[in-house]
Amino acid sequence: MRASDRAYATLLDEIQDGALPPGTVLGEVEQAARLGVSRTPLREALGRLAADGLVAQQSPRVTVVTPIDADDIREIFEVRRALEESAARLAAQRGDAAAFAELEREFATADLAGPDGREAYYRLIARFDRELDAAVANDYLTAALRTVRTHLVRVRRLARDNPERLTASVREHRLIASALAARDADLAAHATHVHLHNALTNILESIS
Structure with missing residues (x-):
């Protein structure tokens, strides 16, 4: 794996899991030393994160993790709704029915209470x-969905744990x-719409 790819993957994970919260300053010299890469691959990694909308450059050598608030989350879900409802319709027409039947069985037996x-x-x-994604073809x-999902991991971390919501999400x-x-x-598109509505409502209530 290239140095820039390693740096990108590490920083992405740290932003998504909250180790680098919004507002964190990512100094070029400090981050290059911490990640064990030179400045060129670090700049490439930061450029990719900026393109993802996860960081913003404050000065030539200082980058910060971007904030995310309720308005950002609503906008993300507007895009998510358009993409995922379209994807559900296409997947219903093009996908492997047996593969989705197996996934349905796994959701039916999912045990959230397990270790x-x-x-x-x-x-x-x-x-x-x-x-x-494979079914949509x-x-x-799918590239647009990947971008949205990058932000969704971060959004999910902002929301407080809600066992009832997780149980409902399994059913959805x-x-x-x-x-x-x-x-x-x-039905696939409608069920997706309901799931996204409920997910957004829960997240906004959680961070309010």
């Missing part, structure tokens, strides 16, 4: 997203997967 329950559920969602749409994903397995494009 690795929550992380296992997030891994299941990641698999669902990968299957959805549209590089432009199960319904979406079931609709995709049945090739019901209208």
Whole structure:
């Protein structure tokens, strides 16, 4: 892996998991030394993060992690809703019904109370997203979704834990997967819309 890729991956993880919270100053000299790379690959990594909208340059050698507030979250979900509802319709028409039926069964048996329950559920969602992307078979749409998901990881970390919401989310994903397995494009899009509405409402209530 190239030095710039390593630096990007590390900084991305740290921003998404909150180790580098909004407003953190990323000095070029300090970050290059901390990450064990020279300034050129660090600049490349910071440039990619800036393109993602996760950092902003304050001066030639100082970059900061961008803030995120309720208005930002609403805007992210506006884009997410347009993309994911379209993706659900396309996946229902083009996807592997058997693969989505298997995902539906896994959502039905997801155990959030287990020792690795929550992380296992997030891994299941990641698999669902990968299957959805493969079914859509549209590089432009999936590239746009990847950008939105980059921010969603960060947004999820801002919200307080809500066991009831996680349980509801499992049911919502199960319904979406079931609709995709049945090739019901209208139900898949509607179930996606309901899931996103509920997710946004919970996040905004959590940070208010």
